[in-house]
Amino acid sequence: xxTPSLMIFIDACLIxxxxxxxxxxxCPFLGVSTRTETAFNMGLAVTFVMLLTSVSAYLINLLLNxxxxxxxxxxxxxxxxxxxxxxxxxxxxxxxxALFRALGIYLPLITTNCAITALALFQTxxxxxxxxxxxxxxxxxxxxILALMLMSGIRERLELSxxxxxxxxxxxxxxxxxxxxxxxxxxxxxxx
Amino acid sequence: xxxDTATATPDIAIAATSARDENLEALTRGIWRENPVFVMLLGxxxxxxxxxxxxxxxxxxxxxxxxxxxxxxxxxMIRDFVPKEVRIACYILVIATFVTIVxxxxxxxxxxxxxxxxxxxxxxxxxxIILGRxxxxxxxxxxxxxxxxxxxxxxxxxxxxxxxxVVREVIGAGSFAGIPLFGPDFAGWSIMILPGGAFFVxxxxxxxxxxxxxxxxxxxx
Numbered sequence: 483x484x485t486p487s488l489m490i491f492i493d494a495c496l497i498x499x500x501x502x503x504x505x506x507x508x509c510p511f512l513g514v515s516t517r518t519e520t521a522f523n524m525g526l527a528v529t530f531v532m533l534l535t536s537v538s539a540y541l542i543n544l545l546l547n548x549x550x551x552x553x554x555x556x557x558x559x560x561x562x563x564x565x566x567x568x569x570x571x572x573x574x575x576x577x578x579x580a581l582f583r584a585l586g587i588y589l590p591l592i593t594t595n596c597a598i599t600a601l602a603l604f605q606t607x608x609x610x611x612x613x614x615x616x617x618x619x620x621x622x623x624x625x626x627i628l629a630l631m632l633m634s635g636i637r638e639r640l641e642l643s644x645x646x647x648x649x650x651x652x653x654x655x656x657x658x659x660x661x662x663x664x665x666x667x668x669x670x671x672x673x674x
Numbered sequence: 675x676x677x678d679t680a681t682a683t684p685d686i687a688i689a690a691t692s693a694r695d696e697n698l699e700a701l702t703r704g705i706w707r708e709n710p711v712f713v714m715l716l717g718x719x720x721x722x723x724x725x726x727x728x729x730x731x732x733x734x735x736x737x738x739x740x741x742x743x744x745x746x747x748x749x750x751m752i753r754d755f756v757p758k759e760v761r762i763a764c765y766i767l768v769i770a771t772f773v774t775i776v777x778x779x780x781x782x783x784x785x786x787x788x789x790x791x792x793x794x795x796x797x798x799x800x801x802x803i804i805l806g807r808x809x810x811x812x813x814x815x816x817x818x819x820x821x822x823x824x825x826x827x828x829x830x831x832x833x834x835x836x837x838x839x840v841v842r843e844v845i846g847a848g849s850f851a852g853i854p855l856f857g858p859d860f861a862g863w864s865i866m867i868l869p870g871g872a873f874f875v876x877x878x879x880x881x882x883x884x885x886x887x888x889x890x891x892x893x894x895x
């Protein structure tokens with residue numbers, strides 16, 4: 483695995499966007515994307531947890547391989563993600579109560595965000611080294627923010643338009659995601 | 675979900691017949707009326723990601739059902755011993771254990787399907803349906819009732835995956851579970867197999883159900 487880190491970043495951000503191409507982290511994508519500002523804050527929090535997770539998953543993996551117990555990886559990742567989310571929550575609460583209030587319930591919910599678990603699993607199965615892991619985490623986070631911002635921008639406009647009542651809510655959100663996903667397929671030619 | 679946990683009365687107080695009714699109710703509720711995917715919109719990620727063929731959808735549904743039933747059974751068994759503060763962490767550990775078992779089992783049974791599903795087997799661990807049922811139902815109800823409830827929701831999830839998988843494979847590849855349906859001249863709509871198609875198909879199913887519900891409301895009885 484000698485893919486340059488920049489390529490990994492672009493790949494995770496655009497070509498294999500976590501939300502629109504790999505269907506990871508759809509719950510916050512559909513749930514938090516009604517207002518642009520909340521969407522951006524959510525994206526930042528997720529990116530930060532992704533970075534933490536990526537570093538800890540890398541270290542856990544070294545440890546587990548050293549003691550010859552790779553089958554424990556999934557359980558360890560989950561525990562580490564849960565505790566790092568808890569840690570982030572405590573730090574934000576202590577140093578910036580305003581941001582803490584703005585993020586609200588979404589912060590603890592990051593624990594069950596599949597994008598984060600998938601990040602740990604992917605970087606292990608692809609055998610990334612430390613720098614590549616960081617690039618991967620940053621790229622995925624940037625991709626997540628991008629998808630969330632695009633979606634929330636569209637949904638803010640959508641509130642003003644006249645949608646057929648049976649299409650309102652999740653149905654129209656899914657249709658829009660489909661169109662966005664098709665647009666992102668245009669990036670597929672950039673890889674390899 | 676708050677409603678059904680609130681109405682669940684202690685087992686002792688219920689007469690034998692109504693207990694059976696309640697068990698049946700626990701089983702059937704998840705299949706259609708509170709279908710996790712179409713009605714409650716939980717666990718969307720695997721429903722969209724792996725349903726590009728019928729076989730994959732079925733495998734994903736069955737794997738999730740197994741994890742759901744086993745985890746809810748264990749959670750219901752240990753519900754009296756787990757301190758309230760650390761319950762979520764305990765549930766996650768139980769779920770992660772069964773997901774690891776399923777991961778290795780599937781690898782042994784069919785390596786091809788395992789490769790097609792990829793990371794999504796491991797990702798069952800963060801499927802909100804499982805943690806949701808463990809927290810909302812299994813942590814407050816008897817082992818039998820929790821297992822039935824889990825089985826119902828598992829079947830509901832499998833059905834939803836099949837709904838998606840059948841539409842996407844028949845339109846996208848012109849085949850059903852690998853068997854060609856329309857002869858060699860059929861040009862599949864490849865968009866249905868690609869990520870965009872998944873969003874469209876789920877959106878269309880929701881559209882159909884909304885339409886049916888709206889029609890039923892307009893014409894009562």
